[in-house]
Amino acid sequence: MEGLLRTAEELAGRYGISYYEIRVTRVTASHLSMQNGQLEELGMNTEVGIGVRAFNGAWGFSSANDMSRAGDAIEAAMKIAKLSRGDSKIYLGDPVKDRAEIRPKKSFLDLDIEDKLALVKEIDSLLRGGDISNRSVYYGDGLKESFYFNSLGSEIETVVPRLRLSFSVTARGNGEMQSYWKSFGGTAGWELVERIDLNRWTAFVREKAISLLHAQSPPSGEFPVIMDPELTGVFIHEALGHAVEADSVKNGDSILAGKLGERIAVEGLTVVDDPTLPGKFGSYVYDDEGIKARRVEIIKNGVLVNYLTDRETSALLGLEPNGHGRAQGYSYQPLVRMSNTYVEPGDWSFEEMVEEVKNGLYMIGDKGGEVDTANGTFTFGAKEGYIIENGEIKAQVRDVALSGWILNVLRNIRAIGDDLRIEFPGYCGKGQWVPVDDGGPHVLTRALVGGLR
């Protein structure tokens, strides 16, 4: 590492580079996947690589996964930055020297691969059942050791473990096929697995898939919709989160550009992005630009109070950098990304909320979403739903997707539940994939439902 520091300093001098940063990471990972009792993949690998960014009013970046080319990558990034000469500014700040480790209670590196295989087999056997035509189980863990340094003198070493377990089933019957799934994950060790009630969750997933075989397609049109905590999570991630990532604000691509300080939602709504939540899947200590992760209130009592920023957008918008520059890996440049995004709880009970609805839907579970931040339209899918008639939960519905216009849906929130949950790990794609978590309480709003009836 000493050698790299010296090489970088020398080359920066030669190419007249004002700022550079280097990330060297080592990821030790294992993953297993099984379908219908047949192991499909079992992998254990370690990968080391280097990513170098140099700034000269515009960015130059280079990466290599062959460490014998580390010097070449440093030189390439500097050369590109020299060639690029732009007029952008970035936040510099003081150097940081730190070593931060998220320490699991029980490291997955201490376990034999046989133990992980036994877990996957156990889940597979618990998922067995008459109407189940497919059972899929995935287990993955990875320890990321990262060394970051920059031209300001920052030297940051981080160690972050991350684990994910998910399983799904497809049920067949009644002339239909339906799937259901459940994921667990966190910046944690094997203790996360040990805390899962496997009997309960495997039975839950099986029963849901089978019951969906008999569910109807939902009606279509605009309805009052109660979202469960999981769906609230994907909703707030898609409908609000992407539009407050400051790179979209910078590029004229966000409907929330220029709206800081404005009321954009109902008074009771507070939305937070917090990478410092212990153990969550989207948590980290430092971002990939060497900025300490911090909790950010995005909406406070209905008012837009902050964007998520990186070094570049914080300088451009005159905001404090808040540690949201994240990269998929060493071979990617950091982009502004969310971490763990959630809606703060209100004071409604779920039962009170249901009583409010005359003719609407209760929507459950996250099937992913997508947003057009420029136009302010988003869509997201729910795993299942129920019709609500005159304050009572009735028939189950399937294959439900919702759509809406960001500002309308935020203003149409009528009730925010008191039952906060942030435990829905996943990956968010924006040209790069990063682990995130999201959640919230039950929330009642209005949205466009795209059903076949």
Add this chain to the structure above:
Amino acid sequence: MIDELIGILERENVEWEIYWEKGRGGSFRIERERLERSQRKFHSGIGLRVGYNGKLGFSYITGLNHERKALEELVKRTVKLARVSEVPFSGFPTPSRVPRVDGLYDRRIDEIPFEEAHSLAGEFAAKMRELKYDSLTLSGSIALAVSNYGIANSNGIFFEGRGTGMSVSAYAVKRGERTGSGSYYQAYRSLQPFEELEGAIQKAVEEAELSYRAGKAEPYSGEILLEPEAFRAILGILLENLFGDGVYYGRSRFSKPGEDVAPEGLEVIDDATIPAGVGSFPFDGEGNPGERTVLVEDGVIRSFLLDETYARFLNMESTGNAVRDFRTMPHIGTSNVVVGAGRDNLEEFEGVVVKKVFGEHTANPVSGDFSLTVELGYLVRGGEVIPFRDNMLVGNAFEFLRALNAIGRKVYRKGSFYSPRVLGIARLV
């Protein structure tokens, strides 16, 4: 070094397969009409699969310059994994003739100096500044890549190949009292003339202007014309059911070819042999020949997409659809997907047209039900174009395909997807 690795493997009592790759790429990102991010990346590595006693082990190593000791460790680790893994091993392919596919490599991309590529991106940004006006913001990207790769196995397969690629994207946002956005993307195998870049910006701007004028359309049920990009979202739901692993594991609606899924005129082909095709290859990730595979002919399913493993599990023949990089085991993927031209003239169509949708991953692949947000559509009436957006396009993919009313004569390409416009029945909510 590959020879040395083969030498080490041949002393082991195992079946083996090596996939190696060495590549580099340059990409350039333009934000607010300025070239803001330029990068040059290098990657290389070796993926090793070992079959031992009916079980399979897989491992990889990054870089192609290794001491003998590192190669021996890779072999040792992978053999050990094969002993404990319990992943069934059904055998590697045997050598067969692979087709010659022209136009996959362009020396100009391989040899372009980085400074020249950077300057091309600079001109792209300058063109955006020229075409920009007050309420318009433009961004985009250019990427160039070259890859050398090879595959060898203990059955005697040894192939090497190389390929190049270029992609261009442009994005336009028009802001005034309201907002409109438009985008354009295309990928190629060869270096493109500047007109292609200029055309990308113009198409994004045209779309942004349409989108700016668009409001929500009245709910509608009936004939809707889908442009290729929107049709891809619906066809993707069918394609998910044609992957051999999904068929084998009971995740597909289908268990064997022969089922009717569409009217007679519909033909869907996976074709790895299209000259200069973005998804083309002479041999797949296991060394099987790239093929032209008819998936749907006259509305009937004729084949699934198969790699060697799932072909053997299903008692079928590989269709050469194993895709991979050195970090991954081969898995089933498409090459170029081609929807055959129909007989109908849909160029002058008047009625409801949907150009782009988003949210297709929320659709249910097995039931086929979809509800997608319309990013842009338009109503053509008496030659007048009235744009709309933000409605949901709702239907069932299998019913939509079965009830296709017309298939256009002209085929358009978007990356590795080729399709005419199609006319079917769906709903706008």
